[in-house]
Amino acid sequence: MTGAGDDTKHLAEQTISGEKVYGGVLLHVHRDSVLLPDGKPATREYIDHPGAVAIVPIVDGGMILLERQFRYPLGTVMVEIPAGKIDPGEDPFDTARRELLEETGQTAAEWRHLGTIHPLVAYSNEHIELFLATGLTATQAAALDDGEHLETFMLPLSEALEWIRDGRITDSKTMIGLMWAERLRAGLWS
Amino acid sequence: MTGAGDDTKHLAEQTISGEKVYGGVLLHVHRDSVLLPDGKPATREYIDHPGAVAIVPIVDGGMILLERQFRYPLGTVMVEIPAGKIDPGEDPFDTARRELLEETGQTAAEWRHLGTIHPLVAYSNEHIELFLATGLTATQAAALDDGEHLETFMLPLSEALEWIRDGRITDSKTMIGLMWAERLRAGLWS
Numbered sequence: 001m002t003g004a005g006d007d008t009k010h011l012a013e014q015t016i017s018g019e020k021v022y023g024g025v026l027l028h029v030h031r032d033s034v035l036l037p038d039g040k041p042a043t044r045e046y047i048d049h050p051g052a053v054a055i056v057p058i059v060d061g062g063m064i065l066l067e068r069q070f071r072y073p074l075g076t077v078m079v080e081i082p083a084g085k086i087d088p089g090e091d092p093f094d095t096a097r098r099e100l101l102e103e104t105g106q107t108a109a110e111w112r113h114l115g116t117i118h119p120l121v122a123y124s125n126e127h128i129e130l131f132l133a134t135g136l137t138a139t140q141a142a143a144l145d146d147g148e149h150l151e152t153f154m155l156p157l158s159e160a161l162e163w164i165r166d167g168r169i170t171d172s173k174t175m176i177g178l179m180w181a182e183r184l185r186a187g188l189w190s
Numbered sequence: 191m192t193g194a195g196d197d198t199k200h201l202a203e204q205t206i207s208g209e210k211v212y213g214g215v216l217l218h219v220h221r222d223s224v225l226l227p228d229g230k231p232a233t234r235e236y237i238d239h240p241g242a243v244a245i246v247p248i249v250d251g252g253m254i255l256l257e258r259q260f261r262y263p264l265g266t267v268m269v270e271i272p273a274g275k276i277d278p279g280e281d282p283f284d285t286a287r288r289e290l291l292e293e294t295g296q297t298a299a300e301w302r303h304l305g306t307i308h309p310l311v312a313y314s315n316e317h318i319e320l321f322l323a324t325g326l327t328a329t330q331a332a333a334l335d336d337g338e339h340l341e342t343f344m345l346p347l348s349e350a351l352e353w354i355r356d357g358r359i360t361d362s363k364t365m366i367g368l369m370w371a372e373r374l375r376a377g378l379w380s
Binding site: 034074078119122165 | 198201202203211212214215216217219221222224226227228230232233234235236237258259260261262263264267268270305306307308309310311312313314315316317337339340341354355357360361362363365366369370373379
């Protein structure tokens with residue numbers, strides 16, 4: 001299940017030593033000394049992350065449930081699919097159910113794991129497990145985490161794809177989730 | 191050109207103070223004190239990044255030029271489209287031409303900017319400018335940066351998409367670039 005092929009050991013880097021150089025509220029930064037494939041030394045810095053989930057929630061009739069959320073690093077409100085961090089020891093399926101309910105107040109009749117996304121391989125080990133949620137039912141009011149402020153709205157899948165094309169949607173997990181859902185809808189993927 | 195709508199000021203967070211808490215070889219981490227929309231204080235941590243480019247290089251006949259590269263944070267070799275960081279003051283188009291030549295030895299007859307990707311909005315301000323490069327010509331041997339080790343190979347676009355579906359390609363910019371190229375090829379987008 002790797003596209004890297006069998007003979008990729010000659011590309012590998014070897015860890016010599018490592019330390020945690022910053023431990024914050026959210027971010028945990030590591031700096032390791034490594035040996036490159038040619039034997040030269042190098043420094044690798046990266047964020048250690050517990051992993052996350054993202055959910056493509058499809059409402060009856062093909063509408064997608066999306067969120068508007070202020071993203072501080074970018075200083076702007078982004079349009080995204082629901083997502084959240086996996087708690088220690090939590091099954092990603094349970095994270096997905098929990099986050100969809102907390103952020104949108106919806107439960108889904110059918111859940112499906114679509115795939116794994118690595119959003120930023122250069123300096124984060126974060127993986128995002130991507131789910132498709134269909135058969136949505138409004139169950140309760142959204143119960144946002146303390147300090148979490150977001151709004152939900154609905155958009156036809158066709159229009160959400162147009163928002164990717166014209167630059168109104170630029171969040172990577174959202175772009176991938178919507179294009180993946182469209183390939184399923186079109187029968188290109190099963 | 192924002193999908194956030196006109197009335198999103200009530201979601202915004204206000205910066206009170208900020209400091210750089212880690213300045214490394216690659217990573218620059220900031221920690222800011224902010225006021226949330228409800229007036230409560232919070233801490234925001236994020237990576238400050240100069241931005242990057244990624245290129246979907248299409249060879250004659252619809253083959254895609256891909257790379258295998260060891261990604262230390264994940265401890266594995268990843269399959270990716272060519273990409274690289276924007277130098278200070280550099281035009282992203284020039285970055286794209288430079289990175290394609292350095293990493294693959296190819297020049298392209300036609301260049302097109304497809305869009306912008308924000309790979310990780312929760313804790314990085316990185317933006318990736320996505321380009322399509324067609325009419326490739328092998329110009330020189332690849333001239334990798336010091337410490338850069340990667341291999342290139344070609345795959346039909348249809349097979350590369352299958353690698354997304356079955357989990358052999360999980361890098362976000364690569365997933366987006368390939369699915370975008372496929373929508374152009376299929377005439378869904380122009």
